[in-house]
Amino acid sequence: MKKTSATDQEELGYLFNVEILVKEQTNAKALQKLLQLLNSSDDIIDYRINSGIELGAIISSMLASKKQSLINKSYKRINEGASNPAPSETKDTKTPHAPKEQPESPQQNSFVSMAKSQYFENWVQKYIANNSLVRLLVNRNGKRISIPCRILNFLADTYTMTVYHVDEKQVYSFHLSEIIDLNE
Structure with missing residues (x-):
């Protein structure tokens, strides 16, 4: 019978799952x-720390408070607009002599006329504040496109809406x- 010596044996590694409490x-x-x-130990080949690391907590809390501040400002604007209804249009804005900001076209729809109201x-702004998922039906270059998106911004002066396309992960x-x- 052949005896195996200690040098002939393979070194094996063993995996332990431990929790360590360090006083500091x-x-x-x-x-x-x-x-x-x-x-410091040559016997430890590899390790992975799965939990307990709390680095970056200040950065995380600052980002969370900034986000909450933006949400609160949006809600405040929405609530102020709801409690103070927009004044009705005067006769001067309805007269044919009033300058139009945009020429009328057959593709013109009710969104532009509706955008002139505070409502x-x-x-x-409610869709923006709630980060709601909406579906836009858009006519761009003669093609109708249905876009699942989130509204990022609305500029009333230029009648421009900026949206984030959730499937393509792009901003339009x-x-x-x-x-x-x-549609919601």
Whole structure:
């Protein structure tokens, strides 16, 4: 019978799943101490830290508070618009002598005329604030396109709506005269 010596045996690695509590003043210092311990041993081949790292918490909290601030501002604008209804149009704006900001065309739809009201702007701002998914039916260059998107911005002065196409992951800008329909 042949005896096997210790040099003939293969070295094997074993995987352990452990939780280690490190005493230190901060999470970053505790992580540093743990990494030094793990890296100082030649017997530890590899390791993975799955949890416990709390680095970047300040950045995360600042981003969250900034996002919440933007949402609160949007809700405030929406609520102010709802409590203060827009004044009705005067006779001067309905006269044929009033300058038109955009020439009338057969493709012109109700969105442009509706956009002149505060109600429409408040309605669009609700979609923006809620980050709602909507479907736009757009007539661009004679082609009708249905776009699942989120409204990013609406400029009432230029009648321009900026949207994020959720399938293509791209941003598009449309003039309201190009938009045929908007559905939730």
